[in-house]
Each structure stands twice: as C-alpha cells, then as structure tokens.
Amino acid sequence: MTNDARKLLSIVVPVYNEQGNITPLYDEVARIMRRVEDRYDWELVFTDNCSKDATFSELVALAERDARVRVFRFSRNFGFQRSILTGYLKARGDAAVQIDCDLQDPPELILTFIQEWEAGSKVVYGVRKSRKEGFFITLLRQVFYRLIDFLSEDHLPHDAGDFRLVDRRVLDVLRQIDDSKPYLRGTLATLGFPQKGIAYDRAARERGESKFRMRDLFALAFDGILSHSTVPLRVATYTGLVVSVITFLAIVYYALARIFWGRDWPPGFATTTALILLSLSLNALFLGVIGEYVGRIYHQVRKRPLTIIEHTVDRAPPRHSDVNGLGAGERPGQAEPSTVL
Structure with missing residues (x-):
C-alpha cells in the first residue's frame, strides 16, 4: 500500500524484447528507492511495444508479485518515442523518471535527479559525457545533437537522451500537446521551466541487443529536425x-x-x-x-491514436492525490480491453 502523505515517483520504462532485463531493472530500482522510502512511494510503469519474446509474461509475473508494477502492452509496435509518451501519460506520480530497461543509464542517478527536483528544477536530464559505442556512431550522435540545436528555433541540450525526471506540472502541459510524431527530448526542452543537466558516463549493454538499427536512428534524427525547425x-x-x-x-x-x-x-x-x-x-x-x-x-x-493498449495489468491502489486516476470503468487489477491514447 502507498502512503498518500508521501510523494509518488513514477519510473517509466519502455520495453521491446527485453525479457532478460526486466528482473535486473526491477531489483535495481527497488534497491535505489529503498534509500528514499521515508519520503517517497514509487511505481514502475512499463509500456510494452508488443514484444515478440517473453517480455510481457515476465512483466505480468512481476506485476502479480508487486502491485507497484503497472504494465501496458500495445497492440503493435508504435515506436520508442510514443512508448515513452504513453508512459508519461499513464504515470500517476508527482514526478516521472524515464529510464531504459537495459541499465545503460545508471539507476543511481535517480537519487541525484530527485535532489535537483527538490531544489526546484522541473526537468532534470542526463547528459552523456561518454558512451561505450564505436567511434563512428558516437561521432554521428554528437554531430546530430549540435546540428539540431543549430537548426532549431529553441536551444536544445547537447548529448542529452531520454533519461530524465519530469515534474507533474510539466507532464500536465505535455498532455495538452497533440503531436503524431513526438520527439520528446526536444519538446520538453522547449516547454521552459527550470531545467538542469547532469553529466554521467553511459555504460555498455550487458544483456540482449539494442533494438535501434541505423535507419531507426536516422528516422529519429529526421523527426527531431522536422519537429523543431523550418x-x-x-x-x-x-x-x-x-x-x-x-x-x-x-x-x-x-x-x-x-x-x-x-x-x-x-x-x-x-x-x-x-x-x-x-x-x-x-x-x-x-x-x-x-x-x-x-x-x-x-x-x-x-488524428490516429498515439498508441493502442491491448492489455493492462494494473493492481495499483488509487491515491487521493491521483492526477490521472484510473480510466472510466477500470478497477485495480482488471485486465483492460483495447484502449487508445
């Protein structure tokens, strides 16, 4: 049971074919959040992009074991950015932290994000000062971040991915934006509010393979440029x-x-x-x-839906301070029919 006297932190995790990383991520998040359990409750919001392996089964088993785990499985693969945005919209917390399931972004940094958030920042994002990748792909990423910042009418931070904490007030503003091809790194940067970057070293992936092919990276780059520049x-x-x-x-x-x-x-x-x-x-x-x-x-x-949710596993008890609450006709633990966002 959650304590309404404490703030709720939502950990948003988009997944696709990550069956080997589900339990390690959960264990790491649980370990980290125990250090602030005197001040915060937490939930894990998984958005499954219609995985083809046993990812969804792993998530269902985890949700049955811990009511803080909420799972939303899509009817098909809607893409990484839409998966993150759906997680933000489903998050019930006073703030949401998005982290990839592969643990390349260090969960320990969540504590630093919380400190900066408590100090007044509404968005706290990670800045990748180094990556365990090849020289060519790393150079391409660096060139892209500087190119999109140069082309954009707004300043966009360099070398910042999607690993970040977003305050509830910003999430509510994000809810009002209707974008069929969201580029959240840029969108959040253009909303204003106090924002701060935290530099860190990105680790190598230990389990599984990256689902981002080169053409996916270029597609994301084009979406970013076209979304923020004429x-x-x-x-x-x-x-x-x-x-x-x-x-x-x-x-x-x-x-x-x-x-x-x-x-x-x-x-x-x-x-x-x-x-x-x-x-x-x-x-x-x-x-x-x-x-x-x-x-x-x-x-x-x-006006196509952002995503279509085919299955929901959500046993989280309602909170008096819930901003989004449960959808019409939903009950904790009820399997939701296909819904759209």
Whole structure:
C-alpha cells in the first residue's frame, strides 16, 4: 500500500524484447528507492511495444508479485518515442523518471535527479559525457545533437537522451500537446521551466541487443529536425532563389553577348546537360524536403491514436492525490480491453 502523505515517483520504462532485463531493472530500482522510502512511494510503469519474446509474461509475473508494477502492452509496435509518451501519460506520480530497461543509464542517478527536483528544477536530464559505442556512431550522435540545436528555433541540450525526471506540472502541459510524431527530448526542452543537466558516463549493454538499427536512428534524427525547425524549408527557398537569379543573369549575359558582340556560341551540350541535371536534382531534393513536412501534416490531420493498449495489468491502489486516476470503468487489477491514447 502507498502512503498518500508521501510523494509518488513514477519510473517509466519502455520495453521491446527485453525479457532478460526486466528482473535486473526491477531489483535495481527497488534497491535505489529503498534509500528514499521515508519520503517517497514509487511505481514502475512499463509500456510494452508488443514484444515478440517473453517480455510481457515476465512483466505480468512481476506485476502479480508487486502491485507497484503497472504494465501496458500495445497492440503493435508504435515506436520508442510514443512508448515513452504513453508512459508519461499513464504515470500517476508527482514526478516521472524515464529510464531504459537495459541499465545503460545508471539507476543511481535517480537519487541525484530527485535532489535537483527538490531544489526546484522541473526537468532534470542526463547528459552523456561518454558512451561505450564505436567511434563512428558516437561521432554521428554528437554531430546530430549540435546540428539540431543549430537548426532549431529553441536551444536544445547537447548529448542529452531520454533519461530524465519530469515534474507533474510539466507532464500536465505535455498532455495538452497533440503531436503524431513526438520527439520528446526536444519538446520538453522547449516547454521552459527550470531545467538542469547532469553529466554521467553511459555504460555498455550487458544483456540482449539494442533494438535501434541505423535507419531507426536516422528516422529519429529526421523527426527531431522536422519537429523543431523550418530551416530546411528556408534553405530550399533561398537556394531556389539563388539558382533562379544566377540563371536569369546567365540568360541576360548570353543574350547581350550575342546581340552586341556577335558571339557565336558553340553547341553547349555539356553545359546544357549539366544545367538540366542540376535543376532536376534541386527540384527532387527540395520536393523531398517539402514532402517530409507535408507527410507530417498528413499524419497529424488523420488524428490516429498515439498508441493502442491491448492489455493492462494494473493492481495499483488509487491515491487521493491521483492526477490521472484510473480510466472510466477500470478497477485495480482488471485486465483492460483495447484502449487508445
């Protein structure tokens, strides 16, 4: 049973095929939270992205053993960012901490997050000063964080992932944002409120394999840039303008040279071909940029659900201070039918 006199901390954990990491993560979180149990109750909110292994079975068994574990399984894989956002929306705590299941982010840092939160910060995020990854992928990540900050109208922290603590007030603001392709690292940074970064060394994964392929990382990068910047559209506009001006000046020059200086230009097959190919390339490039934005508009206006929850295991007792409470018709421990967020 939770004590309503104490604050509740929600630990949000998105999972996909992490059967070997469920119990180690639970044990680590329980060990850490025992050190502040005089001030805080806690819950673990798992969002399962329709895992194909025994992850959901492990989560159900864990939830049956500990009512503080709440499990929401999706009808399909909706993506990492949507999984995190659903966890935030389901969190009942005075604050929520998102942490990956693979334990590459140190759970010990949660205590530091809590200290900074108690000192007044509304968002406390981890800054990865080192990673146990290859040189090339690490360099790509560093370039991306600085590129998106440069392109964005708002300042976005460098080398900051999703490992963070978010205050209830910020979570409530996040609930009001309707974004079909959320990029939470950037969205939270743009909401304002006192925010603080804590540097740490990210460990290597000990069990299982990363579910992020290179194309997933690039997709996340594009989502981040398109969500926080219209610079690519401006680049397309300005480049098109510059090319148009150069083309016009070239036409004027060739016309004047032919009329006044009697120049007899040789057949410019190579030049003409190069210009045609350049024009086609620019058109294709900038139509692609515009298409990316149009595609996001298309997904947004369709108003599809953020996620669809197929199964829920939630035995957590209600709290008088619950902000979200249980959904209509739900009872603690009841298996929820398919619901949408």
